[in-house]
Amino acid sequence: MATASAPRKPTNIDDLLQCPICLDILRDPKVLDCQHTFCADCLKLHFASQARIHGTTNSIDCPNCRGRTNIINHSIDSLPGNYIVRDIIERQYGQTVPVRSPGYSQQIQDRLKTMKKEKEVDDSSEELWSYVKPAAAALVGVLGGLLLAKGVKKMCSDDKK
Numbered sequence: 266m267a268t269a270s271a272p273r274k275p276t277n278i279d280d281l282l283q284c285p286i287c288l289d290i291l292r293d294p295k296v297l298d299c300q301h302t303f304c305a306d307c308l309k310l311h312f313a314s315q316a317r318i319h320g321t322t323n324s325i326d327c328p329n330c331r332g333r334t335n336i337i338n339h340s341i342d343s344l345p346g347n348y349i350v351r352d353i354i355e356r357q358y359g360q361t362v363p364v365r366s367p368g369y370s371q372q373i374q375d376r377l378k379t380m381k382k383e384k385e386v387d388d389s390s391e392e393l394w395s396y397v398k399p400a401a402a403a404l405v406g407v408l409g410g411l412l413l414a415k416g417v418k419k420m421c422s423d424d425k426k
Contacts, residue, residue: 278353278357279357282350282353282354282357284302284303284304284307285301285303285328285329286303286304286307286308286310286311286328287304287307289304290354290358291303291304291347291350291351291354292304292305292306293305293306293346294346294347294350294351294354295308295341295344295345295346295347296344296345296346296347297325297327297332297334297344298332298333298334298335299327299329299330299332299334301327301328301329301330301332302347302350303328305341305342305344308325308341308344309341310377311325311328312325312336312341314380322336322339323335323336323339324336325341
């Protein structure tokens, strides 16, 4: 006897065609080994930031699942395109790439500037920590020495009594 399953909630096709990074309709969709799909430009930004942080340029970690994909010639363009998604976008919008709203490129530029400033703040705090850490260790050593000297002095005065 077959059981009736709960009715499925209808999904918006635009949600399925949305890049998880820029949250816009996929532009030049590229697929990773884990089968997650992203805009080529978004993957290039992610790849560049990952290379700066980890120093690797021969692989990329998926922003969704952290699955690793090898990159040929250190280029996102070597990744295969997701032609099924590209065809769906073309049929849905009547063109390969949907028209973006005016000011969209400025929004991306502003987002990149914000990310760059955050990176600079992180770098400066790491640089500051490299100076503070040895000074803090020296201070702890001095305080430990003072406490030890005070304890020895108290022991000597207790012995005299």
